[in-house]
Amino acid sequence: MGATSSVVxxxxxxxxxxxxxxxxxxxxxxxxxxxxAVRQTFSVQGRKEGWVFRAMLACHRGEGELVIKxxxxxxxxxxxxxxxxxxxxxxxxxxxxxxxxxxxxPLTGDEVSVELSxxxxxxxxxxxxxxxxxxxxxxxxxxxxxxxxxxxxxQIKGGDHVSGPWYRARVPVFRSEDEWPVTIVLDRDxxxxxxxxxxxxxxxxxxxxxxxxxxxxxxxxVLFIDGQPIEQISIGVENTSVLIxxxxxxxxxxxxxxxxxxxSQEFLSIxxxxxxxxxxxxVMARESxxxxxxxxxxxxxxxxxxxxxxxxxxxxxxxxxxxASAIQTLDCTYETVKLHKIAFPEVKSPKVSIIIPAHNxxxxxxxxxxxxxxxxxxxxxxxIVVDDASSDETSKIEEIVSxxxxxxxxxxxxxxxxxxxxxxQARGEYVVLLNNDTEPTGGWLDALLDAFNKLxxxxxxxxxxLYPDGKLQDAGGIVWGNGNPWNYGNRANPWDPRFSYARQxxxxxxxxxxxxxxxxxEVGGLSSYLEPMYFEDTDFAFKVREAGYKTWFVPSSIVYxxxxxxxxxxxxxxxKRFQEVNRPKFKRRWVREYSGFGKAGEKxxxxxxxGIVGRVLFIDYAxxxxxxxxxxxxxxxxxxxxxxxxYKVTFLPQNLAHLGSYTEELQNSGVEVITAPFYRSLVxxxxxxxxxxxxxxxxxxxxxxxxxxxxxEFAPNAKVLFNNAxxxxxxxxxxxxxxxxxxxxxxxxSVRNQELEMMKAADVVLSYNEVEHAVISSHTDGxxxxxxxxxxxxxxxxxxxxxxxxxxxxLGSFRHHPNAEGVHWFCKSVMPLLEGSGAHLSIYGSGMNDxxxxxxxxxxxxxGYIENxxxxxxxxxxxxxxxxxxxxxxxxxxxxxxxxxxxxxxxIAAEGIGLRSGHDCIIVxxxxxxxxxxxxxxxxxxMWSAMSSAARAYAGSRFSFEAGREKMRAAFEAVDLxxxx
Numbered sequence: 001m002g003a004t005s006s007v008v009x010x011x012x013x014x015x016x017x018x019x020x021x022x023x024x025x026x027x028x029x030x031x032x033x034x035x036x037a038v039r040q041t042f043s044v045q046g047r048k049e050g051w052v053f054r055a056m057l058a059c060h061r062g063e064g065e066l067v068i069k070x071x072x073x074x075x076x077x078x079x080x081x082x083x084x085x086x087x088x089x090x091x092x093x094x095x096x097x098x099x100x101x102x103x104x105x106p107l108t109g110d111e112v113s114v115e116l117s118x119x120x121x122x123x124x125x126x127x128x129x130x131x132x133x134x135x136x137x138x139x140x141x142x143x144x145x146x147x148x149x150x151x152x153x154x155q156i157k158g159g160d161h162v163s164g165p166w167y168r169a170r171v172p173v174f175r176s177e178d179e180w181p182v183t184i185v186l187d188r189d190x191x192x193x194x195x196x197x198x199x200x201x202x203x204x205x206x207x208x209x210x211x212x213x214x215x216x217x218x219x220x221x222v223l224f225i226d227g228q229p230i231e232q233i234s235i236g237v238e239n240t241s242v243l244i245x246x247x248x249x250x251x252x253x254x255x256x257x258x259x260x261x262x263x264s265q266e267f268l269s270i271x272x273x274x275x276x277x278x279x280x281x282x283v284m285a286r287e288s289x290x291x292x293x294x295x296x297x298x299x300x301x302x303x304x305x306x307x308x309x310x311x312x313x314x315x316x317x318x319x320x321x322x323x324a325s326a327i328q329t330l331d332c333t334y335e336t337v338k339l340h341k342i343a344f345p346e347v348k349s350p351k352v353s354i355i356i357p358a359h360n361x362x363x364x365x366x367x368x369x370x371x372x373x374x375x376x377x378x379x380x381x382x383x384i385v386v387d388d389a390s391s392d393e394t395s396k397i398e399e400i401v402s403x404x405x406x407x408x409x410x411x412x413x414x415x416x417x418x419x420x421x422x423x424x425q426a427r428g429e430y431v432v433l434l435n436n437d438t439e440p441t442g443g444w445l446d447a448l449l450d451a452f453n454k455l456x457x458x459x460x461x462x463x464x465x466l467y468p469d470g471k472l473q474d475a476g477g478i479v480w481g482n483g484n485p486w487n488y489g490n491r492a493n494p495w496d497p498r499f500s501y502a503r504q505x506x507x508x509x510x511x512x513x514x515x516x517x518x519x520x521x522e523v524g525g526l527s528s529y530l531e532p533m534y535f536e537d538t539d540f541a542f543k544v545r546e547a548g549y550k551t552w553f554v555p556s557s558i559v560y561x562x563x564x565x566x567x568x569x570x571x572x573x574x575x576k577r578f579q580e581v582n583r584p585k586f587k588r589r590w591v592r593e594y595s596g597f598g599k600a601g602e603k604x605x606x607x608x609x610x611g612i613v614g615r616v617l618f619i620d621y622a623x624x625x626x627x628x629x630x631x632x633x634x635x636x637x638x639x640x641x642x643x644x645x646x647y648k649v650t651f652l653p654q655n656l657a658h659l660g661s662y663t664e665e666l667q668n669s670g671v672e673v674i675t676a677p678f679y680r681s682l683v684x685x686x687x688x689x690x691x692x693x694x695x696x697x698x699x700x701x702x703x704x705x706x707x708x709x710x711x712x713e714f715a716p717n718a719k720v721l722f723n724n725a726x727x728x729x730x731x732x733x734x735x736x737x738x739x740x741x742x743x744x745x746x747x748x749x750s751v752r753n754q755e756l757e758m759m760k761a762a763d764v765v766l767s768y769n770e771v772e773h774a775v776i777s778s779h780t781d782g783x784x785x786x787x788x789x790x791x792x793x794x795x796x797x798x799x800x801x802x803x804x805x806x807x808x809x810x811l812g813s814f815r816h817h818p819n820a821e822g823v824h825w826f827c828k829s830v831m832p833l834l835e836g837s838g839a840h841l842s843i844y845g846s847g848m849n850d851x852x853x854x855x856x857x858x859x860x861x862x863x864g865y866i867e868n869x870x871x872x873x874x875x876x877x878x879x880x881x882x883x884x885x886x887x888x889x890x891x892x893x894x895x896x897x898x899x900x901x902x903x904x905x906x907x908i909a910a911e912g913i914g915l916r917s918g919h920d921c922i923i924v925x926x927x928x929x930x931x932x933x934x935x936x937x938x939x940x941x942x943m944w945s946a947m948s949s950a951a952r953a954y955a956g957s958r959f960s961f962e963a964g965r966e967k968m969r970a971a972f973e974a975v976d977l978x979x980x981x
Contacts, residue, residue, distance in 0.1 A: 004027070004028055004029040004034060004036075005025060005026060005027050005028055005029070005034075005036050005120075006025070006026045006028060007023065007024070007025050007026075007036075007038060008023075008024050008026075009021060009022065009023055009024065010022055010024070011024060012024050014092065014093065015058070015090075015091045015092060015093075015133070015135055016093070016137075017056065017091075017092075017093065017094075017095065017098070017137040017138060018093045018094065018152060019151070019152030019261070020137050020138045021137065021138055021139075022091075022135055022136070022137040022138075023038060023135065023136040023137070023139065024133065024134075024135055025038070025118055025133065025134040025135070025136075026131060026132075026133055027062060027120050027123075027131065027132045027133070027134070028131070030062070030120065030122075030123045030130075030131065030132050031123075033119070033120055033121050033122065034120050035067070035117055035118070035119055035120075036117060036118040036119075036120055036134075037117045038115075038116040038117055038118065038136070050143055051104075051105040051112070051141050051142070051143065052102050052103065052104050052105065052141070052142055052143070053068055053070075053102065053103045053104075053105060053114055053139070053140075053141055054100070054101065054102040054103075054138075054139075054140060054141075054142060055101055055136050055137065055138060055139035055140070056095060056098035056099065056100055056101070056136075056137040056138055057083065057085050057086065057089065057098060057099040057101055057134075057135065057136060057137075058085070058086075058089045058090055058091030058092075058097060058098050058099065058134075058135040058137070059085040059086075059087065059089070059090075059091075059132070059133060059134045059135065060090060060091075060129075060132060060133040061123060061124050061125070061126050061129065061130070061131070061132045061133070062085070062120065062121075062122070062123060062124060062132025062133065062134060063084075063085070063087070063121040063122050063123075063124055064084075064085050064118055064119055064120045064121050064132075064134055065082040065083060065084050065085065065118070065119040065121070066082065066083045066085065066101070066116065066117075066118060066119075066136065067080065067081075067082050067116065067117045067118065067119050068080065068081045068082070068083070068103055068114060068115075068116060069114065069115045069116075069117070070105055070106065070107050070112060070113070070114055071107070071112070071113050071115070072107055072109035072110075072111065072112055072113075077107050077109065079106045079107060081103050082119065083101050083103070085099070085134060086099040087124065091135045091137070094232070095232070098135075098137055105141070114141060116136065116139065118134050118136075120132070120134075151222065151229055151261065151262055151263040152261040152262055171264055173259070173263075173264060173265065173266050174196035174264060174265035174266065175265075175266050175680045175681045176196065176680060176681035176683040176684050177196045177197065177198045177199070177200075178196075178681075178683040178687070179196050179681070179683070181193065181194060181195035181196070182194055182195075182264075194264070196265050197260060197265055198217075199215060199216050199217045199219060199267060200215065200216040200267055201213050201214070201215050201216075201221070201235060201258045201267035201268040202214060202215075202216075202268070203268060203270055204239050205239075206270070206272060208249075208272065208273055208274060208275040208278075209243070209244055209249055209274065209275055209278055210241050210242060210243045210244060211241075211242050211244070211256060211270075211272065212239050212240065212241050212242075213235055213239075213240055213242060213258065213268065214235065214236065214237060214238060214239050214240060215235040215236065215237060215240075215267075216237070217237070218234070218235065218236040218237050219234075219235065220232055220233070220234050220235075220261060221233055221234075221235055221258045221259060221260060221261070221267065222258070222259050222260070222261055222263055223242060223256070223257075223258060224255075224256070224257040224258070224259055224263070225244070225245075225248055225254055225255070225256055225257075226254055226255050227255070227257075229259075229263055230245065231245075232261070233258075235258070244256070244272070244274055248274050249274045249275060249276055250274060250276055251273075251274070251275060251276035251277075251295040251296075252273075252274060253271050253272065253273050253274070254271070254272055254274050255269065255270070255271055255272075256268075256269070256270055256271075256272050257269040257270075266680070268680075269676075269677055269680070270677050271677070273295060273296070273297060275295050276293075276295060277293055277295070281294075281333075282333050285331065285332050285333045285335075285336045286333065286335060286336055290328060290331060290332075291328075291331070292331050294331070297470065298470055299439075299466075299468065299470060299560060302441035302442060302558065303327065303330060303374060303441075303442075305376075305441075305442050306374050306375050306376040306441065306442035307323075307327065307374070307376075309376035309442055309443075310323060310376050313376070313378070315345060315376070316345060317345040317346065318345050318373075319342075319343045319345075322341075322342035322343045322344075322373060323373065323374065325340045325341075325342050325370075326342055326369075326370035326371070326373040326374050327370075327374050329366070329367060329370040330367070330370060330371060330374060330439065332367070334361075334363045334364055334367060334562075335363075337363040337366060337367055339362070339363070339366055339393065339400050340400075341400055341401070341402070342369070342370065342373060342400075342401055342402075343401070343402040343403045344369075344373060344383055344401065344402070344403030344404055345403060346403055347380050347381065347382050349380070349427070350380050350381050350382040350427055350428045351379045351380045351381065351428055351429060351430060351449070352379055352380070352381040352382075352428045352429070352430045352431070352432055352445060352449070352514070353381065353382050353384055353422075353423070353425075353426030353427060353428035353430070353431045353432070353517075354372070354381050354382065354383050354384065354431075354432045354434050354445075355384050355386065355419055355422035355423055355426065355431060355432065355433050355434065356368065356369075356383065356384065356385050356386065356422075356434050356435070356436050357385075357386045357388060357415055357418035357419055357422065357435075357436065358385055358386065358387055358388065358390065358394050358397075358436045359387075359388040359389065359390055359394070359412060359414075359418075360390045360391060360392045360394055361392070361394070361436075362390070362392050362393040362394040362397065364436050364437050364562070365385065365394055365397065365436040366397075366400065366401065367439075368434075368435070368436045368437060368438050368439065369383070369385075369401050369404070371438065371439035371440055371560075372434075372440055374442075375440040375441055375442050375443075375444060375445075376442045376443070377442070377443060377444070377445040377446050378446050379445050379446055379449050381428065381432075381445060382404075382405060382426075382427060382428060383403075383404040383405065384404070384405045384406075384407060384422045384425055384426060385397055385398075385404055385405070385406050385407070385422075386406075386407045386408075386409070386418040386419070386421055386422040387406055387407070387408045387409065388409050388412050388413055388414065388418045389408075389409045389410060389411050389412040389413075395408075405425065407421050407422050407425055409421065413532075414531065414532030414533050415510075415532060415533035415536065416526045416527070416528065416530060416531045416532060416533055416536050417528075417531060417532070419433055419510075419525070419526050419536075420525045420526055423517070423520055423525060426517060428517065429516060429517060429518075430448075430449065430452070430514055430515070430516050430517065431514070431515060431516070431517050431520055432445070432448070432512070432513065432514045433510050433511075433512070433513055433537075434511070434512055434559075435510075435511040435512070435561060437561065437562040437563070438511060438512060438559050438560060438561050438562070439468075439559065439560040439561075439562075440463075440512070440558075440559045440560075441558045441559065441560070443556070443557075444463060444512070444557040444558055444559055445514075445557070447463075447554055447556040447557035447668075448461045448463065448514040448554055448557045449514070450554075450556075450668070451502065451514075451552050451554045451557075452514075452516070454668070454669070455502060455550075455552050455669075455670065456550060457548075457549055457550045458549065458550060458552050459515060459516075459519050459544040459545070459547065459548075459549020459550055459551060460508055460513060460514070460515045460519075460540070460541055460544045460549065460550075460551040460552070461508070461513065461514045461515075461551075461552045461553075461554045461557070462476060462505070462508025462509055462512065462513040462514075462551075462552070462553055462554065462557075463508075463509075463511075463512035463513070463554060463557040463558065463559040464494060464499065464553070464554070464555040464556075464557065464558050464559070465509055465511055465512065465559055465560075465561045466494055466558060466559070466560050466561070467491075467560070467561070467563070468560055468562060470494070471491050471492070471493075471494070472489045472490065472491065472492045472493065472494035472496075472499055473487065473490060473491075473561055473563060474487045474488070474489070474490065474509045474511075474561075475488050475489040475494070475498075475499040475553060475555065475608075476488055476503065476505030476506075476507075476508060476553025476608065477505060477506050477507040477508065477509065477538065478505075478506050478597075478604060478607055478608055479506040479507060479538065479594045479597060480594070480597055480598060480599065480600040480601070480607075481594060481595060481596065481597040481598055481599055481600065482587075482599075482600050483583075483586065483587035483590070483591065483594050484583070484600060485506070485507060485535075485538050486600075486601075486604070487509075488505075488604060488608050493678075495678075496678050497672050497673055497674050497675060497678055498605060498608075498672070499555060500555050500667050500672075500673070501555065501666075501667040501668075501670060501671055501672040501673065502552055502553060502554055502555065502556075502667065502668055502669065502670045503552070503553055503608065503609055503610070503648070503670060504550055504551060504552055504553075504609070504610040504611040504612075505541075505551055505552065505553040505608065505610060506538075506541065506551070506594075506597075506610060507537055507538040507540075507541035507542070507551065508537065508541060508551060508552075508553060509537055509561075510536060510537030510540070511559070511561050511563075512557070512559040512561070513537065515544065519544060519547065519549060522547055523540070523543040523544055523546075523547050524543070525540075526539075526540055527539050527540070527543070529585060529589070530582045530585060530586070532578060533578055534576075534578045534579040534581075534582045535579070535582040535583065535585070535586040538586060539586055539589065539590070542589075542590045542593055545593075546593075550611060554668075555667065556664065556667070556668050606692060609648050611646075612646060612647060612648040613645070613646035613647060613979040613980060613981060614646070614647050614648070614694040614695070614977065614979055615647060615648050615649075615650065615692055615693045615694055615695075616642050616647045616648070616649050616650070616693060616694065616695045616696070616697055617649075617650050617651075617652060617690070617693040617695070617696045617697065617718075618635075618638075618639060618642075618649060618650070618651045618652065618696075618697045618698075618699070619651075619652045619654070619682075619696065619697070619698045619699070619703055619707050620635060620651075620652075620653060620654070620698075620699045620700065620703060621653065621654045621655070621699075621700060621702075621703055622653045622654065622655055622657065622659070623651070623653045623657065623658075623659045623662050623663050623666065623673065624636050624639075624662065624666070625659065625662045627846075627865075627867060627869060628813060628846040628847075628865070629813035629815070629816065629846065630812075630813070630890070630891025630892055630895075631699075631725060631891070633891055633895075634725075634768075634791060634891060635699060636666075637790075637791070637792040637961075637964065638697070638723070638789070638790070638968070639651070639666075639669075639671060640669070640792075640961075641790060641792065641961070641964050641965050641968040642697070642968060642972075643669075643670060643671075644961075644965050644981075645965070645968060645969055645972065645980035645981060646979070646980050646981035647694075647695075647980070648670075648672070649670070649671045649672070650671070650672040650673075650674065650693070651666060651671050651672065651673045651674065652674045652682065652685060653673070653674070653675075654682055654703060654706065654707075656674065656675050656676040656679060656680075656681070656682070657675065657676070658673075658675040658676070663675065682706070682707065682710075683710060686707070686710045686711065686714045686715070687710075687714055690710070690711060690714035690715035690718070691714060691715050691717075691718075693715055693718050694718060694719065694977060695718055695719045695720070695721060695972065695975065695977060696711050696715065696718050696719070696720050696721070697721045697723065698720065698721070698722050698723065698762070699723045699725055700723075700724070700725050700728075701722075701724060701728060701754060701755040701758045701759075702754075704722055704758040704761070704762070705754065705758060708720065708722075708758060708761050708762070712761075719763045719764075719975035719976070719977060720761075720762045720763045720764075721762065721763065721764050721765075721766060721971060721972075721975065722758060722759060722762035722764070722765050722766065723765075723766045723767075723789055724755065724759065724765060724766070724767055724772070724776075724888075725888060726768070726769070726772070726886070726887035726888025726889075727755070727767075727769075727772045727775060727776070727887045727888070728751055728755055728887070729748050729749075729751040729752035729755050730772065730775060730887040731818065731885060731886050731887040731888075732744060732747065732748050732751055733745070733748045734818075734884070734885035734886065734887070734908070735817060735818065735821070735885040735886075736748060737885075738821065738884045738885045739821070752779070756776075756779055756780055756784075759776060759780065759784045760780060760783055760784055762784075763785070763975045764785045764786075764787055764971060764974050764975050765784050765785065765786045765787070766786075766787055766788070766789035766971055767786055767787075767788070767789055767888075768788075768789045768791055768888050768889035768912055769887070769888055769889050769911060769912030770788075770912055771911055771912055772887060772888070772912070773786045773788075785974065787967075787970065787971050787974055788967055789967070789971075790963070790964030790965070790967035790968055791889055791891070791894060791959055791964065792959060792960070792961050792964040793894050793895060793897070793898040793955050793959045793960075794898065795898050795952060795955060795956045795960075796870070796898070796899060796900075799873075799874060799899055799900045799901075799948070799952075800874050801945075802877065802941050802944045802945060802948075803941075805874075805875065805876055805877040806838075806840065806875065806876060806877060807838070807839060807840035807841065807842060807876055807877060807878075808839050808840065808841045808842070808876060808877070808878050808879070808880050808934065809841070809842045809843075809844060809872050809873065809875070809876040809878075809879055809880070809901075810822075810823060810826075810841065810842075810843050810844065810845075810879070810880050810881070810882075810892075811844040811845055811869065811872040811873075811879075811892050811895070811896075812844075812845045812892050813845050813846050813847050814845050814846070814847040814848045814849060814852055815846070815847035816886075817885070818883050818884070818885045818886035819845065819883070820849075820851065820852060821883075821884055821885060822881070822882040822883040822884055822906075822909075823843060823852060823855070823882070824851075824855070825882055825884055826841075826880060826882040826930075827841070827855050827860055829927040829930075830882070830927050830930045830931060830934075831859055831860065833927055833928065833930070833931035834859075834931055834934060834935070835859070837934075837935055837938060838938065839859070839878075839934055839935075839938060840859055840860075840861065841859060841860045841861070841880070842861045842863055842872075842875075842876065843855070843860065843861065843862045843863060843864075844863050844864070844865075844866050844869075844871075844872040845864065845865065846864070846865040848862060848864045848865070869895065870899060873895065873896055873899035873900075873901045874899065874901075876901060877901075877902075877937065877938055877944070878901065878902055878903070878904060878934055878937045878938065879893075879896040879901045879902070879903045879904070880903070880904050880905070880930075880934070881893050881896075881903060881904075881905035881906065881909035881910075882905070882906055882909070882930070883905070883906050883908045883909040884906065884908065885908065886908055886909075888912070889911075889912045889913060890905075890909050890910075890911075890913070893905060893909055893910065893913060893915075894913065894955065894959060896951075897913075897915070897920065897921070897951040897952070897954065897955045898951075898952065898955040898956075898959070899952075900948040900949070900951055900952045901948065901951075902921070902922070902937050902943075902944055902947040902948055902951065903915075903921045903922070903951070904921070904922045904923075904924060904930060904933045904934055904937070905921060905922075905923060905924075906923070906924070906925060907923055907925065910923050914954075914958065915951075915954070919947070919950050920947060920950040920951040920953075920954050921947070921951065922937070922947075
């Protein structure tokens with residue numbers, strides 16, 4: 001290149017792209033145009049199309065062009081392109097200072113090369129310096145789909161080093177600042193590479209096409225969309241808007257995350273519905289015409305789920321045309337609603353009476369009735385509209401909406417009298433007050449009914465109320481110690497775990513609440529001393545509790561409420577003023593009940609939970625799925641036992657995964673379930689909330705390894721109950737001996753030491769099995785306090801007789817090694833001895849792999865997963881449990897015993913249950929004994945019936961809920977928790 005120019009890489013730090021490679025060309029002799037060769041060549045191997053040359057260009061005081069020359073390896077084909085340097089791009093440390101260029105490669109061949117040079121044209125004098133510079137940053141050949149952003153790698157500077165092989169490894173993304181640093185382990189030496197940063201980013205607002213965020217510490221970050229880096233962004237400690245690029249606004253859900261500049265630490269990750277149209281829905285409805293383009297918001301998804309339910313489970317006598325008209329109405333606003341005729345099905349004996357008071361504003365009431373018709377529910381109901389002396393078309397609402405009943409007041413009576421009048425005409429066992437400015441969702445009514453059937457002593461149940469924009473309006477009210485009510489969770493995210501579990505609340509909003517007609521009459525309905533309106537729902541809740549019942553918030557019942565459509569929101573005028581008029585009346589009436597409540601505004605997340613004696617945190621590796629494995633069944637029963645003692649339970653799955661209906665079933669039973677994205681890691685949750693718990697209940701030693709240290713740090717006063725589930729090292733020892741596996745045997749001591757270490761660190765250890773109690777005590781020299789962990793079985797009231805039952809059955813999760821091992825042994829060693837006996841084996845269970853499926857034959861049927869586990873027992877004559885290894889108590893055996901199917905099993909399968917061979921089961925070891933026992937039970941009805949009855953009686957006496965409750969109470973009292981009910 002001579003002395004006419006100099007070419008360096010990253011030497012001028014202020015003009016080197018951070019984390020990149022910047023070619024820096026200084027033109028020394030600049031009086032004449034010249035071609036400056038750059039000795040940088042790229043090669044692309046293979047004949048693939050779609051390659052693109054790209055680079056970022058900048059210049060100072062010089063006019064010039066980048067010359068890009070493509071050629072094949074044989075030089076038979078060539079192509080040259082020139083790109084002028086943009087004089088307005090000066091370069092620097094960030095990509096914003098560079099001109100981004102890309103040139104598609106026009107050639108294909110076995111090898112395509114790219115050569116670069118700079119055509120210098122002239123100096124542009126800026127009066128500061130007379131030397132031109134050109135910069136070419138991150139020149140490379142990439143596929144056409146590749147994005148522009150490059151992550152900045154962590155750079156570790158070291159001292160002297162020797163050459164050697166290079167290795168690549170995927171580094172897990174940090175999701176908490178408390179996670180362990182990335183470390184290289186060489187022999188016994190550990191070299192820390194980098195640690196997570198101490199910072200956080202929180203979501204303030206989600207607008208769909210943009211998000212508003214703020215950082216604990218202002219910094220530069222990288223915006224990721226669907227796992228791909230998109231652009232660098234700056235986020236401050238104040239609210240910062242981040243626009244989503246238009247290419248991602250497709251009306252689909254995308255995952256937005258904010259990471260550090262290297263992409264190795266994630267500070268925020270959220271799903272966002274990125275809209276394809278930004279026209280507000282109300283403007284669309286007003287200015288356009290149906291059908292309107294919509295994106296699948298949660299609210300519209302509720303409607304979709306209802307329509308789907310209508311197709312799958314059609315309601316008797318529901319008019320399809322009415323349903324079509326109603327769903328079309330829900331796309332409108334109150335201003336654009338057209339009053340088309342619709343019809344509710346006639347119901348002679350409704351389960352529920354829904355009372356809807358209305359005064360004028362017929363469009364509001366009509367919209368609410370359309371929503372009620374669309375919302376699919378299994379429960380039968382009647383609709384009673386109380387027309388409170390309306391002067392508009394509400395006065396003839398039954399001519400527009402048929403199938404409803406109308407109670408008409410000649411003079412306005414207002415809300416309290418209107419509701420009382422409506423209930424007086426109700427025919428249903430249950431009554432619901434529903435505002436006319438609402439949109440109930442599918443299943444809302446069924447969920448309220450389920451609460452009365454499944455929760456404790458329910459006298460009043462209320463829905464979760466949402467604003468039309470999807471924000472939370474009310475999640476069960478709090479009454480403070482000064483008597484003022486408070487809408488808990490107002491304007492928050494309604495899907496936050498805090499607002500998503502059933503709990504006792506101080507009051508439920510009268511916009512959507514259910515009681516029984518019997519309780520309504522017992523407490524005298526809505527109180528007349530509060531007429532005409534306001535505080536009546538809060539007062540009613542206090543009356544229900546005074547009568548001995550409980551008041552429950554039911555978040556699975558979801559209703560959208562257009563608040564203020566009836567009485568406005570201004571408390572100084574109109575009927576809304578009665579809110580302040582009635583406040584002192586309410587306080588005077590109930591001061592003894594609320595005076596012991598908390599100070600106004602303080603710790604609402606704790607104050608909201610009424611009727612509890614304390615708080616217990618359960619931690620396990622995942623949310624229980626009790627139809628999949630016995631361990632999950634046990635976890636659900638243990639949670640129920642702790643709840644029965646009066647504790648509020650929070651469940652923390654290590655993976656923070658929301659598992660759909662499994663998670664929702666827990667929430668509906670009153671368990672708060674912690675999930676992402678509301679907490680990004682187990683550490684984040686424990687740091688923020690561990691101190692609120694009186695006790696922590698940990699299942700499995702490897703879960704304890706990850707959590708116990710953190711619990712002691714963040715909740716030093718909490719008692720730790722450790723359920724070992726089964727002795728893992730004992731199970732591994734038995735499996736190694738059974739399979740004569742020396743390698744597995746060598747690992748047992750390590751597992752044993754880890755497991756016992758966790759037991760010593762806990763306050764009490766719960767174990768299902770007396771044999772394991774002795775093992776734990778002997779291995780810890782009595783240092784561990786071991787208590788019996790309860791196991792509860794549901795005893796069916798009736799079971800099928802022996803007649804009609806066929807063959808043998810086995811049930812177990814095949815993710816659990818002893819089950820697969822036992823089934824293989826049984827099919828190999830016992831089934832041949834039963835040939836010709838009609839003893840056909842059905843194998844049930846989740847996680848069935850190909851090895852189990854390959855056992856299929858004329859005598860063996862690998863069925864796999866079944867939804868109703870009772871089918872594994874009630875259809876068959878004999879249950880078999882041929883376990884050769886394992887530990888703990890065997891849930892499958894207990895379930896079989898409870899269902900009264902005579903069981904043949906090994907000593908290991910019977911361990912810890914207390915069964916008596918020959919009375920309530922048959923315990924065998926040798927294959928011939930197995931065959932004889934099965935044959936006897938297959939043929940002898942009298943023996944079968946006697947063993948079935950004995951087994952059910954034993955299960956009912958030892959493994960009942962009442963017996964389990966006393967065992968759980970004893971465990972809590974052992975750690976000095978005596979507050980149980």
